[in-house]
Amino acid sequence: MEQIKKVLIALIITPLISVFLTSPSFGATDSVDVSIEVVSPYAPLGNDTLLLQGTYRNKTNTNLTNLSFQLLLSDPITSRSALNIALSSSSPEELLPRGQIYKVSDLRPGASAPFSIGINTAQLLSKGPGAYLIGYQVINGTETLGASFTVVPYLPDRSSVTQLGITLLWPVTSPPLRNGDGYLLDETIPRSTTSTGRLRNILNAGRSNSVVWLLDPDLLDLAEKAARGYFIEDSPERITGVYPNEMSTWFNELRTIVAASERWSLTYANADLASMQRNKANSAFEQSVTIARATTEQKLGFTTGGTFLFQDKYPIPESVIGLANSFGTNAIVVPDSALPPIAGTTFTPSGTTTVQTPNGRVKVFLTDSLLSNASNNTVENAVQTSLQRQRLYSDTLLIALQLPNIERNILVSPNAYWEPTSEGAAVFAEGITKAPWVKTAEAWSVLAKDVSTVQRDNFLTTTPAQNIELSADQMTRIKRGQSLLAQLTGLFEQPGVVSGDFATAILRAGSQYWQNAPSQARDFINNINSTLQTSRDNVRILAGNSVVLPSDKGPIPITIANDFPEPVIVKLTATATPSFRFKAEDLAPITIAGNSKQSLSFTGSVQGTGAVDVTLQLYTRDGTKYGEPKIISVRSAAYSTVATYITVIAFVVLIILSTISIYKRIRLSRKNVK
Template sequence: MAEAADNQGIGPSPARRWLRRTASLIIGAPLVAALLAVPAAPAAQAGVPAKTPTGSETVKVSLDTVSPSAPVKGDTLTVAGTVTNRGKDTITQAQVDLRVGSRLFGRTSIDTAAQRTGYVPGGDPAPLGGAYTVKFAKLRSGTSQDFTLSVPVDELDLGDDGVYQLGVSLTGQTAHAPYDHVLGIQRTFLPWQEEERDSRTKITYLWPLIASAHVTAETNSDDQQTPVFADDDLAAELAPGGRLEQMVSLGSQLPVTWVIDPDLLAGVDAMATGYRVKSGDTTVTGKNHAVAKKWLTSLEAAVSDSKVVALPFADPDLASLAHRGKNVSGALSHLQTATELAGSTVQTVLHVKPSTDFAWPVDGAIDPSIVDVATSAGAHKVIARSDSLEETGGLSYTPTAARPIGGGTTAVVSDARLSTAFEGDMSKAGSSTLAVQKFLALTLALSEQDTDEERSIVVAPQRMPTAAQAQSMATALHALDDGRWTKPLGLVEAAEAKPDSDATTTIPRSSQYPKKLRSQELPTQAFQDIKSTQVSLNNFQVILTQPERVVSPFGNAVNRSMSTSWRGRPLEAQQYRDSVRTYLQSLVNEVQIISKSDVTLSGRSATIPVTVQNRLLQGVDHLVLRLKSENATRLNLNDGGAVAERPIRIAAGHSQSVKFDAAANVNGQVQMTAQLYTEDGTPYGGEMHFTVKVSEVTPTVLLVIAGGLLLLVLAGIRMYTQRKRANADGTDGDNGGEPEQPSDPTPDTSPESRAPSDSGEKVER
């Protein structure tokens, strides 16, 4: 009845309406609550502030200076830095203290200590206190204060020679914790050795001069073939304060082995003598000649009495070649070329004879295939790293770097801890100081290892250190100048050192190669692109009268396409390869057959001209132009054949018109194909097609023409007779004849001729 009443427009009773409203509220309440709760959660979450450091991490302690880095008896140790309050509360009665821990034994204990953070009650030593403190009445939230602590080394109570942990802490009070407690601490290491050791560790430190590729395959059109750079970014690295300038300036004062990419030298030498820089679709004159000259002069002086190792030209990626490239035919031949070019480039630019017997895979990571590729170009020494060629014999000490790995090859194993010591951000003084102190501590701990013989240790840092990293490395090496526990050694001598009989010589399997490094390798497609470019270059150079003007710049560009510097930059690597291939193709296209319009033959025989254009800046030779008739029955070439050939030789910037004899047999159209070939039969460039329209003169037509000629002759005789009679009668006679007929139109092909065309005409560019 209720439904009937509603349908009839009669409203429900008051009691029923109350029941409905109550039910709706009960049912809808959870939904409303849910809707309100959904946006509330993110809002609350967005309002939560980042976690504020508390406890012993409230204050950040930065150690910017530890001087001297490795003190001796009688020195005064100075530790300077900054404390920063990262907490919410103001710190009162703040005091900065110096803490000296107990001696650490072994490099593992140094690694463990370096990972500790925060204050450990009972684990950290007591502060020196006394006069060796710095106090601040207040340290407000977010503010920093500098400090300097100086203490005589004799007051540190150092015992036996070795590595000691050194800490700087800040103690104070806050409103929430009104009592003295440690609010921040930073630890470092203090190497301690009073006198020179009887047995010192030989340290070989590699000093790499390597840069990314900047030179393109393009050269200017002048006689000097001025190289064209993709950009002028290299100048910033060579300028005062730049990365490469710092490497030379710092390295000149250090006992290091220079490891140089010859491509860098070639590029800077080009800058010094004249270069151009790409700017959109054109090039502009480079302006940093003076910077390049100064850098080269400084480098030549720095290496004059030093050991120099030359990597293969452009520092090819050995791992990429081994894992992705060696199955692409011709890839390994580029490594051989790059190795041969290395020595001559260094000698020409720096006037020193380098060693070219070393291969340096990325991060010293090796496997059997990498070693095979590295030695395929003549290298007999491979710079590996101890985290790749790990010790498995349970040695209690670090063995000498050199060790035989079979086939007459020596692995020179660099120490992973020391080689990676300066890979972080060294632009901040605090980070640099900690890295330097740890490096020194590790070298001293290594020298203290239980062995009776002197060992040779190699340090191979990152390939392209930043300026800040180079400065940190130099600081660490200068701290070893006094030679208390180390002495310098060149890489060549380190490779010739007597190997440790107990050291590992087993090359790790390919499956053990680091996945991160493998993911950064050049893809197989890169080597296929390089192969394609090389094939085009080979076909192009054989037609040139001066092939060396093309072979050298493109050969170097191909080597750069395999450079280790492309790791982590796949897009830039692809763009560089594409630019080399595109520019080469543009040069190839400068020698081409000029498109030809259709030809009409109005006789049995004629000549067909085909024009070849050379827009290059040098002559071309050893080319053959082949013309082919697709219907030799209708139109044949070369005394009855379907194909005719003519040798091509054209001067720079000229074109040549080549004439082919043709004989027509049947009326109609014939498709013709013109194609250039090198002398070995390889097609050069694309085909050019055109049509020949044959209009052969038939016997019937000849009869008609003969009849017409006969009529003309008879008409002429009649006219002559009439004139003669008129003259005889003494009267002028009209010639009565028809006007002279125009001659047949001249055909667009010349009569049959075998005379060669002239040497060519100048091409307007």
């Protein structure tokens, strides 16, 4: 406190007459920029001295003289919505000039000076508990030159409210920027683990606060592998990544921290399960849920609480909730706007409810939108850090004051892909969990409790939510990728010939991350499918366009090429339309050596005259259709010979009949002449 006092401007200078002025202007035309950088204590008691510190700066090209500070203060705000509106305004109507005016130093053009003002809390915030807007305006006579304000939560009697339970969900995710070969598309993710990077900031803030870790198994898989070195895709070559040490350090720290904390898995790559279910990408839906927990636990080396379906921005239909739960999700997270309390509810209920789904009733976590959305606020300097903390403290106090004697639990979470600064991540976690009227609650304990009985409207199925989902076209491409991969993996007797990264890369194409980047999502899956398509074409049928059988039955020769270095096993079928016109013998599976071609023939038979189109199709060992079919025309030479004989005989008969007819006419003519 002594150090603070040393930087005081002489604001204990002779006070002038107290006057009331018009509401302050916080616009860009202000001559003086006022910044409140410190509020201490954050949540004062009555006998505390509330200290506001900061600077004021001359924004003009002229000297500013005869300057004074005047206190701005509101009555206690007790409504959460009113507080949110006030803090979103540049000049809230609740904030009025009050108290004494203090003479301060003049400012040269561009110059700034510090200020520090301490006032007894009980005298200043005398109208009872609530959130007080407080600030200062710089005046010159009757002219306001600039102003700034913050908010201070005030609860003089801490025992007057039941502590508010807060569960802060802490997602650790990253953009799914890794292709089917396991190469990163760029350095975005590794760079985010460096000292000022996004993942580093999230890790450090979670380390220092009581949070519930929600871990993306795709990110953990990447971190474990990249810690040993990684490549960046840069066509036509690959480039060695430059941050493997940072990735290793970050991953090892994460494992150590979450080992001593509550931890859960997200679905794989934080999947857009709503779009998968709507567009019948059933395999992708199931895999995104079922492999998530096992992958997370394998990478961590220890168990988790289970799997969260984390839909933090938009609602999802009951059918998705029920299906995900049937595949193994333990908790569903949606914003409270999806299931808001019915009109007339005057308090913030606990953030749990149940939803009736086709698979039964499922418990759902509802994140508080006002608190959660505060994670989107820009926090890059001392002023923004201070205001963010005061905002969060004040909002949690107003929730506690709504039902001071009732125990409730509120769930909060930042956006899955938020990009906080170091200060932003730290102050968000601290502001949510460390207010004196807050106690943190673990997610498993909230799951075990009875849900809130408050009636809620149901907006789980909305058009805006459907519009933000990944497109049907994207899901079609994902299903195409899975089909190509299934064909390739069924070729080889030895497992692991086709990289396992392709299966998870296809799932990455279904991540919620791509919802705001549809064109990039399409390019991502197209590149994967193109690689798989090229690989699939390594095994193909080589055959002519037509075959003539010497009789109604005969050999049909073909060649199968295998450009893979490994041997493959395929089965060949031959069918025709209509099927009764062509029959072929059953062929046993064929093993084709690597980098070779194998010729073979099978017996086919044709019924009837004319050519018939025969479809040659390869299948894998497990019966999966492989590659595009080859269509050849097959006809029988036997039917051509018979037709020739018939034609000749018919011609001879015609000649004989014609000769007889001519002979008869000649005889008849001679008789008539006689």
